[in-house]
Amino acid sequence: MNRVCKALNIKYPIIQGPLAWLTNAKFVAAVTNAGGLGTLGPAAGQNERFRDPDPVKRHAMTVERMRNEVRKVKKLTAGTFAVNIIPANGGNDGHTKPLIKMMIEEGVPAAVYTGSEVYPEIFQMLKDHDIKIIYRAQNPTASNARAAEENGADVIVETGFDEGGTLPKQVVGTFSIVRMIVDAVDHTPVLAAGGITDRRAVKAALALGAEGVYCGSVFIASEENRTAAKVKQAIVNSTADELLLFRTKPAYYRSLPGPFADHLQELSDQGVSRDEIGKVMGGLYGLKRGMVDGDWDQGYVSLGTGITSIHEIRPVKAIIDDLMAD
Ligand SMILES: Cc1cc2nc3c(=O)[nH]c(=O)nc-3n(C[C@H](O)[C@H](O)[C@H](O)COP(=O)(O)O)c2cc1C
Known part of the structure; x- marks a missing residue:
């Protein structure tokens, strides 16, 4: 012990x-x-x-x-x-x-x-x-x-x-x-x-x-x-290099790709401010939508880079x- x-x-x-x-x-x-x-x-x-x-x-x-x-x-x-x-x-x-x-x-x-x-x-x-x-x-x-x-x-x-x-x-x-x-x-x-x-x-x-x-x-x-079964399966099927990384409040976030997460990534790449991206992201309720509901049109899927294993x-x-x- x-x-x-x-x-x-x-x-x-x-x-x-x-x-x-x-x-x-x-x-x-x-x-x-x-x-x-x-x-x-x-x-x-x-x-x-x-x-x-x-x-x-x-x-x-x-x-x-x-x-x-x-x-x-x-x-x-x-x-x-x-x-x-x-x-x-x-x-x-x-x-x-x-x-x-x-x-x-x-x-x-x-x-x-x-x-x-x-x-x-x-x-x-x-x-x-x-x-x-x-x-x-x-x-x-x-x-x-x-x-x-x-x-x-x-x-x-x-x-x-x-x-x-x-x-x-x-x-x-x-x-x-x-x-x-x-x-x-x-x-x-x-x-x-x-x-x-x-x-x-x-x-x-x-x-x-x-x-x-x-x-x-x-x-x-x-x-x-x-977490939704669809998200768990996506974790099994994904590797770290597929994860998006975007600026937001307070600093950065990662997500598996999906319509909503792709949009956040685009805003980040365009140099939109952290405040603005944070507003679009809508706080952690987007995490609930993306991960508990499996709704990637309105939510994102936050994970660490260890998912490859x-x-x-x-x-x-x-x-x-x-x-x-x-
Ligand atoms: C989807 C998700 C939600 C999280 N929510 C919280 C939270 O509410 N409070 C907190 O202190 N950390 C939160 N974390 C961080 C974890 O507690 C932990 O520090 C992190 O997952 C460790 O990294 P790993 O995912 O690579 O294992 C969250 C992490 C993930 C992946």
Whole structure:
């Protein structure tokens, strides 16, 4: 049992990163029951956005629907799982604190804290209630890793540009960022993220000094994930060189080709501003359309560059057993 397993009370040092609209209780519990750590993403188990113009009401509804999903996970597993928090504005964003309050009430064991800023008050809230902190900077730097360590992160995840989802603004690959951060921190275990989809990549991450891995794309192509069957098959059939890369807010995004994604790529190639492309992209609801609904006319399919090594759709347990085999 290594330091990551001890810190998080899990069998294998593998965490499933949050996946916006693509998680639900069944999937997250499957990861945890297979010996990893599953994470509920921000829109776990949901199909629609809340459109209430009152932000207080909107935040309250979002927290209550997450409570509902958390309760479902607790019925399916007794192991460690996490909820994703994405604090902004010092944590005073109207959403993060009510979300953490719910996590305390429900006894959620861990939080995946996504954000380049380390807010001591938020770290303290989590630590006061013994919620384990998995810190992942959107834009990783030695200084935010050290700040996370000083404020008591249990593990630190370092993500390279190879990843899927919202890409970091610096174009630094997993190989480079993991080495840099392993050398920068003092005593906190580091996990590698970005492009890790097979055993060879796990070994490479460990060789770079990481003590575990943090994966998204490889789990999307699992039987238990709620992504459309058409998208899972496209992952199996595709290779990294087919992925589009375009500028948008906050920095870059990748997608498999399709009418909507092709259009975003064209706008990017034409030099249209990030703001304008971000508006056309319509936030992460386009991800739901493209990946949960399989509608590529209105949505996109975000994945990391490790997809070349995904050859079949398997149960979560088979994926974890294979990644952890050596
Ligand atoms: C479709 C998709 C949605 C994602 N949504 C989130 C999210 O809501 N919050 C977050 O912190 N990270 C999100 N990520 C990033 C993942 O948690 C993880 O860091 C990333 O997938 C690792 O790279 P990989 O896909 O190459 O394994 C997302 C990734 C993908 C592919």
